[in-house]
Amino acid sequence: MRKIILSLLMTLAATIANAQTDDETLLFIYKNGGNFYAFNSFEIDSIVFAIDKKEDKEIVVQKIYTSKGVSRHPLETISRMEFIPIEKALSTCPDDNHPHAIDLGLPSGTKWACCNVGANVPEGYGGYYAWGETEEKEFYNDVTYLYGSGVDSGGDGWYDDYHENGLYGEWQDIGSDIAGTSYDVAHVTWGGSWCMPSLDQMKELLDNCSSS
Numbered sequence: 001m002r003k004i005i006l007s008l009l010m011t012l013a014a015t016i017a018n019a020q021t022d023d024e025t026l027l028f029i030y031k032n033g034g035n036f037y038a039f040n041s042f043e044i045d046s047i048v049f050a051i052d053k054k055e056d057k058e059i060v061v062q063k064i065y066t067s068k069g070v071s072r073h074p075l076e077t078i079s080r081m082e083f084i085p086i087e088k089a090l091s092t093c094p095d096d097n098h099p100h101a102i103d104l105g106l107p108s109g110t111k112w113a114c115c116n117v118g119a120n121v122p123e124g125y126g127g128y129y130a131w132g133e134t135e136e137k138e139f140y141n142d143v144t145y146l147y148g149s150g151v152d153s154g155g156d157g158w159y160d161d162y163h164e165n166g167l168y169g170e171w172q173d174i175g176s177d178i179a180g181t182s183y184d185v186a187h188v189t190w191g192g193s194w195c196m197p198s199l200d201q202m203k204e205l206l207d208n209c210s211s212s
Ligand SMILES: [Zn+2]
Pocket: 092, 093, 094, 095, 097, 098, 099, 100, 114, 115, 122
């Protein structure tokens, strides 16, 4: 097992070294579940592999450091990695001024952004945002969540005060429909009529488009 991991690491190191000489590539990391992450290779400061302890098990984690932070991928969840020249990556954008509103010919006329909020290329995976929050942060837990309060007696970031409603901590109800409001990261970040998609809009996208 160790040998397999080492040879995989060496292959990855070789590909990474190759990428550092070529700015015009995107690094795609494909996960077992079919998701993928993409990084502009010139935004990557370093890629390291570290042993992390998960419960009692030791796992190898790939850490990709960029100017925005660190993206962690347990090696066992990665199915494939690939560097793809930017010109080969599918692009419908007329220039580099993302986000663009892309007309996919959907029945409702809804236009989708070419990239995720927090990404600066269409293939980028973008930012992580807690519900109703509009900024990324280092830790995502009860204590750092903007719309909750409570007592973290254990000091682990999670609230310990139990309430009659069955919840630990007290939580502000900001509503389930926050698109276009000050709780909507797309609207706050990009302004104008940009907003988070609704469930119906996501369904429409999936029903009318194919992906490859
Ligand atoms: Zn674009």
